[in-house]
Structures are given as C-alpha cells and as structure tokens.
Amino acid sequence: MHVRRSLLSLAAVGALALSAGCAGDDLAEDDEPSTSASAQAGGEVTIGTQNFDEAVLVAAMYEQVLDDAGYDVTVKEVGRRDIYVNQMPDQVDVAPEYVGGIADFMNTTVNGAEAEPITTSDTTETVEAVTPLLEDKGLVLLEPSPATSQNAYFVTQEFADSEGVTALSDLEGRSVVLAAAEDCPGRPDCEAGLVDTYGIDVTEVLPLGFASPQTFKAVLDGEADLGQTGTLDGTLDDQGLVLLEDDESIQPAQNLVPLISQEFLEQHPDVEERLDELMAALDNETLGDLIARVTVDREQADDVAEEWLQEQGLVS
Template sequence: MQVRRTIAAALTAASLVLAAGCGSDDGGSADSGGSGSGDKGAVSISGQNFPEATLVASMYEQLLDSLGYDASVKLVGTRDVYMAAGQFPDGIQVVPEYVGGLVDFLNATANGADAPSLTTNDPAETIAAVQPLLDDKGITLLDPSSATDQNAFFVTQQYAEDNGLSALSDLEGTSVVLAAAEDCPGRSDCEGGLTKVYGIDVTKVLPLGFASDQTYRAVLDGEAQLGLTSTTDGTLADQGLVLLEDDKGIQTAQNLVPAVSTSWIADHQDAADALNQLMAALTTEKLTELNGRISVDREQPDAVAKDFLTSEGLLQ
C-alpha cells in the first residue's frame, strides 16, 4: 500500500463519527453544483485525505446530490480512522476505496499482520478472496473501475530514449539507483520485486519519499535513475518524466472501487447504479489528466469533479 495512505493520523474514530453529520469539510464542496433537494436523506462519505481521494469523493458527493440525496464529505488521515474494528462506524455510508489497499487492511485486521496475502494483480480475483470478510463486516464493494492507482516507477524521458526503455523488463541486468519511499527495500511491489522479478540491480535506495519533490529531483539531477510514484501521477509529463510499464505485474490491484454500507445500499439501488456508471467512465488515463489539473494547473477538486461528471453525461 502506498505511503501516502499509511501516514499516522491524529484523529480518532469517535471524532469522525461526531463530524460525519456535518456539512462538507476538508474534502467536500459546500456548493457542489448538485441539483438534488436532499429528500432522499443524508449520505455521509468518508475516505483518506489526499488529492486524488478528495477529487473522487467530490465526484461521489455531487453525483449523489444530483439524485436527491444530501451528501457530505469528511476525509481523514488513514483508513483505520473510518474503519475502526474493520468496519464502517455508524453514520458512514460510502467510501471511495482502492481494491488492494482495502483488502490488505481487512485481512490484517481479521487475521493479523502476518496473514498470507489475499491480493493479486486481478481485481475480481482479489475481491472474491475477501468476500467472506466483507460480508462479515457489512461492507459491499460495487463495480471496480478500470482506473487503477498503483505504485509505478519513472525515469527521465531522455534516459528512456537513450536506453530504449518502455517497460521495467527493459532494465533487466542494469544497475540503477532508486529514489523511493522509506519502506521500499525488500517489498515485493518495490525494491524486492524489481530485484527478484525483473532482475534489476538496485545498487542503492534513496529514502526520499513517495512521489516527493526530492524523489523527482533526484531522478532529474541524475542522482537516481529510477523513482517511485503512482500510475495516476499527473505531474510527470510537465517534468520530462515517463512511467515504465509493470509488464511482469509486481503491483497488486489498486482499482478504484466504491465501498458502501451493505444495509444502506440495499435500499438505495439508484445510488449503486450511479456510482457504478462513474466507475465505468473513469480510466487510469482520465484520472491522471484530472489529477494533473489539480496538482499542476491548481484547479479546485470540486470544479474538476463537476467538469468531468458533466462531460461524461453523469451530471446535468
């Protein structure tokens, strides 16, 4: 799971529940542009507080508002805040999630940190493996999107052109310095996978952070040849950086997916249908472009969300 999703939170589950009934806050827009009257009742959306999650939560909020719900958003630091004891606290109905991250969390919560992994690089297979835990916790996963936010590795455009690189397997037998998160060494989705699966000679890991300014700069300055980011990083093109394809699949499925309260969604099929339509409309390429509008062009997440929903015919 990516580092930005595991930073320790100072908030508690109790404070989240108290705040869940409030209007839009950190991640939500007070004026979402939705046309709904709220006559279908309140819907509380939670999730993790980083830019992409803020964007997707705003999409959920505006979409549900347009159906006549009174949706509000409260984003927090880490998954364990809104999933105390591995389930949603009372008062939370919808969470924008990532398949692999959620499955890893539920598995560790139920079976311990050393439990065998249930995740693969196939989202349907991964969801099927965790279904008994979802049923037990009263959580339903709607349709996963093809849009996936996985760990990914980048090089400079010039380095790729000079060495004929388009995929990580093109680096087999090559010695590189890797700029990455502090927990990268040994991980199967980071240094461990690059070494064991791809046969890349990682001579050193610079612990400069996940998609941090220092990581970008290390690669741009030639201090490192390879850097760690995500598949939906919208800043790469502007920096002259490119992703290398994970052609041997060392990353687990991190497809976007709506996680919803089973008891709530049973009585709100229109919400399920709308969220499924949104997941079908999103792709990794589209999500990367939308992220770039926020991180590079400095547009507001709620405005970008509204523009996307309108352009896809999901919001009138």
C-alpha cells in the same frame, strides 16, 4: 455547486430531528412505514480518502454525486489508507478505493505481513478473494470501474538514457533508494515486488508519498533513484521523468471501486445506483484527461469533477 465539507452543527442536527418528528405526526395511526420508506435517500454521509491528486479528484466526484442525491457530505482527506479503513464503518461510510490496494491491505491486516497475496491481474478473482475479509468488518465493494490506475515507477530521463533503462528488469542487481508511499515496504506491488521479483536492491524507502511533489523532487535532486506514481500520471514528461515498464507484471488489478459500509448501504440503497453509474462512466482515457487537468493544469479537483459530472448528466 456548493457542497458542505464540515460536520453539521448541533443546532442543525436538532433542527433535522425536529423536522423528522413533525413529519412522523402526519402518518395515520394504522400507517406503518414500509421497508422502502425506512431506506430513503438523504442524510449524513462521510467519505474517507487518501490525499493524493487522483484520490482527491475521485472523492470529489463521490461528494458531488451524493450531494446531488440529497446527502449532507463530509470528506475526510488523510495520508494513508489504514486511517480511514480503520474508521469504517463507525466514522466513515464510503471510500473511493482500488481493487488490488484494498485487497492487499485487508489481507495483510487480517492474515499478517507474510500472508500469501490474494491479488491477481484479474479483477473478479481479486474482488472474490477479498470479499470475506471485508464482510467480517461490515464492508462491501460495489461494482468496479473499467478505469484502472496501477502503481508505476519512474527515473529521470537522463538516467534512463545514459544507462539504457526502459523497464524495471533493467535495474536487476542495482542498489536504489526508492521514494514512495508510506505503506510501500512489504507490499508485493511496491518494495517487496521490486526486491523479490525484479532482484532490485532497495536500500531505503523514503516515505515521501504517492506521486507527491516531494517524491518527484527527491528523484530529480538525486536523493532517490526511483520514484512511485500512477500509470495515468501526465506530469512526467514536463518534469524530465520517465516511467519504467513493469515487464514482470507485479501490479495487480487496480480498478477504481467504491468501498462502503454494509449497514449504511442497507439504510441507503440508492447510493449503490448513483456510485455504480459514476464508476461505469469512467475509463482510463477519461480519468487520465481529468487527472491531467488537476496535476498538470492545476485546476481545482472540485471544479474538474463538477464540470465533467454535469457533462455526463450524473448531477443536475
């Protein structure tokens, strides 16, 4: 499947406008477009996403599902959530998100870094709590997926064995350097939770990225003691790394969920059905297997997404 990732040229835009104008000439004078006719499938859509493997894979699924529905899709891959969320709804229409992640981001953005957390382990409660904040920005969450990918933290297998460390609580009172995403400091599911809940002395956060090669390398080389990845990471064993149990449960509900512009959704209601079908088809086992093909087997995310979507009948 060939899916365009660049913006339409001005010439193509002109051609579309001309085509639309000609189509309008076919209407009888007393024929008024119905509401459903003014909210049709197709047109341009921009997807914003973070650029770690899991997010890129899910964005590829969005891209191909919407391409199959007749949309001309542009994908913007960026390093941080705040970049594409701040471009919504004017420059970005849709984004693959995580329930707890977007809730934490909106809460601290609107109410300040010291705001009381609105995330919990309950998906419905978290969605309800963040909905008013999103509505004020003209955004809405669609139906969350059963698949959930939470933050997780790892050490080397050698360190775990020698120190008898199997859970984050085993690091209480220890001083550690943490390699993690840029937005980790102050987050209750990252640096703040490790400090406040687990009593870990995080002396420095190295902003090397979520589950990035740089983060893995920093821990393996001893530059960092603790690294951040996701609960579905299938690469750790082969690297000599091991996840630590989140035994105090600082991770909120992190179900995959589409974040979408309310205005775009009103103009293109068919998008909701297509993305809801995609979300419903994903579960942890499926997502874990697909992510492993990208992160371990080094298959292209586009190829993995296309094969699975066709198997599920989600694209033609």
